[in-house]
Amino acid sequence: MNKNIIALLLAGGAGSRLNILARQRAKPAIPFGAIYRIIDFTMSNIANSNIDVVGVLTQYKPLSLMGHIDSGRPWDLCGRTRLVEILPPKTGEEISDWYKGTSDAVYQNLEFIEDFCPELVLVVSGDHIYNMNYNKLIAYHIKKKADATLCLIQVPIKDAHHFGIAEISEEGEIQKWTEKPKKPKSNLASMGIYIFSKESLIHVLNQVAKKGGVDFAKDVIPVMLNKNRVFGFNFSGYWRDVGTIDAYWNTNMDILKKESGLRIKDWQIKTNHFVKGKIGDDPSAYFSRSSKVSNSIIARGCIIEGHVQNSILSPGVKVHRNTAVSDSVVFHDTIIGSNVVINKCIIDKSVDIGNSVVIGVGKSIPNKIFPNHLSTGITLIGKKVSIASNINIGRNCIINPGVHLNKSKYESGTTY
């Protein structure tokens, strides 16, 4: 038990690069790996590190997230001394504002921190897929007598310009810090995991806020580097930021690869099984005589009559006869008709696909409206889309939530 530390989980991000997946839900609430949501990984890491108090800072479309976290019980964060509290933006006598950035969100919740009088504050992001016992980080932070410790991971130097990059001394002290450098001098990237000694954090947040600073990476860390002991903690396990469609799809596919290092079962990831509004529980998945499934994850309530290959199916998906689903991620309760071909798609919840539909086949022309979101051939189908029979949809397409498709052809790169 760690009574002297509390965790703050930043779950406010809009995740705009995830396009329609994040249109109606916060990025940490996006389904992942059939039955999980992205935030389950950070929540489980916190729970498995025996940290007992968690504040979840939400802002963007928090409803699905709040429903998912519920009382905190799925992660054992529920009891007299254990809790998880949702911390949305609020109006008060002095402060009344939306969170302007990561450090501003924490600054606006200093009262929450003071309520528990912790010695240390762990600040983590809710949109990464990884497994980490924070106790090693905590021990390191204490041993180094640091005021702040950042988790760092080695990234390929060509990708380093996406991250905050640190240069560290032999003892591990951070000497230089640049946010998204054009010419990175190191490949040690920040994972967005910080641990602060409470007094130093409160002091620096007050100071930064006065000058209008709102972000940990841009405003807080540079100030602390000058005055405080700031250390880097090297992490070398599996870690993915699933902030883009490509990263999201690849990380899902990593579940199907034994050698990828993504080992949900061993990581003891916990999720909330209760689905609001359902009257009964989903029975286990049923596979008919005509089914053929290889290298796939199939969740409860699925009924499989067709072929499924290299795919991840969330609860309640139906795949009818003579249908082939491959290299795809399909969310809850989507129904796929017969004689359908689906390749390399991400299909959101409760989509209704008719018979003899083809999705994700054809030339890979980048999406015309969002070429930087979709160019590798993945097609996105939004929540509650309905697709009539005999329709062809190409690659890199985006079908917006709730629309009804009845034209016979949607070329690659279309947004509808």
Place this chain on the structure above:
Amino acid sequence: MNEVLALVLAGGRVDELLCLTEKRAKSALPVFGIYRIIDFVLSNLMHAGINNVGVLSQYRPHSLVRHIGTGEHWDFIGRKRGIRILPPYRGLKGSDWYKGTADAVYQNISYIEEFNTDHILIASGDHIYRMDYKPFIKYHIEKRADATICFTKLKTKSTRFGYGIIDKIGRLTGYLEKPTSPLSDWVSMTLYIFKKKFLIDILKKNAGASSREFGRDIIPNIISDRKTFAFKFKKYWAYARTIDSYYNTNMDFLTRKINLSAWQIRTNLFERCVHGDRMSASINGAVSNSVISKGCIIEGKVKNSILSPGVKVGCGAEVVDSIIFHDTKIELNAKLNKVICDKDSRIGKNVVIGNPGEKNPSAEFSNLLSSGITVLGRKTTVPNNTVIGANTVIYPSARITNQEIKPGSTIR
């Protein structure tokens, strides 16, 4: 439904299910992968809007207590709603085990009197069916009955049931428990609704008798008052009194006679997820006409079978016409045919179990085990290369030392 309190009879021990009920009550027996048998009656009660339920349990209640938990899974939690396990207890003057279904209720009259309800619904916890109890309750109230008993028609004649004779207006005019030849087509589902005052009076009257069962002692004695009615239920109703009926009921799910999604059955989703949650099933083998639960890893072949959570079927292994409970590991090239295998077992490499054409019944349980089913108890370890014949029972944690076990054996 404020006017009805429900009692679930979940106590009985049944030897006919052999080692499957050695360490658990029959109503706690796993079924269809993730459910336990008692989920059906609890879900029926929930959907009928019943607020309070007492579960009468005596035989090995541990797994049942854990499964029911706080009752939240069936919404039996709140200021006015609750579920209570009612075990036998010691009083000032004496203490006793439940001597029968009626005695179990008799010993809990003080629980019944806590509630301000006019009627008591009594259901058995070991039947598999989906029934809307509301018309049943309404019928009982409209007929101003002292007692109403639910009957159903069975395809196969059996002497295991109570049979009733029903007149034109629905009154029960004759009843016999386990008769040598059936009185009619209508068998009792051990589903009753009583006026509370009437029930308490009749139980007190019968309290001194040597036998204290509803079917044998109470029902035959109340029909002469002409205020006992019968309610006919005509949908799917199954039971698991024997290994054969348990097996066939499971297989009814594969022939889609049972639609669990439409029935809206609920279960305890937290059970056996102590450390992490179970992932969804990971499939890289051939699965045909089967149910595969969360956390299963399938690399071999599974056909006409039902797998509970966490079962592993290794490369080259074949599971056919079988029911495999939680966390059992079936290793490389093992072949299982018509096997019911309890939890946490390990079937070693190249093991062969079962033979569909087996004619020899079990030597010890010839009337219970003759249809070619093999039953493996909890935590059975079958060493590599072992061959086990059909109609065999292996009791929990028994040590298997022979490389070849003949058909019809019993191993303890």
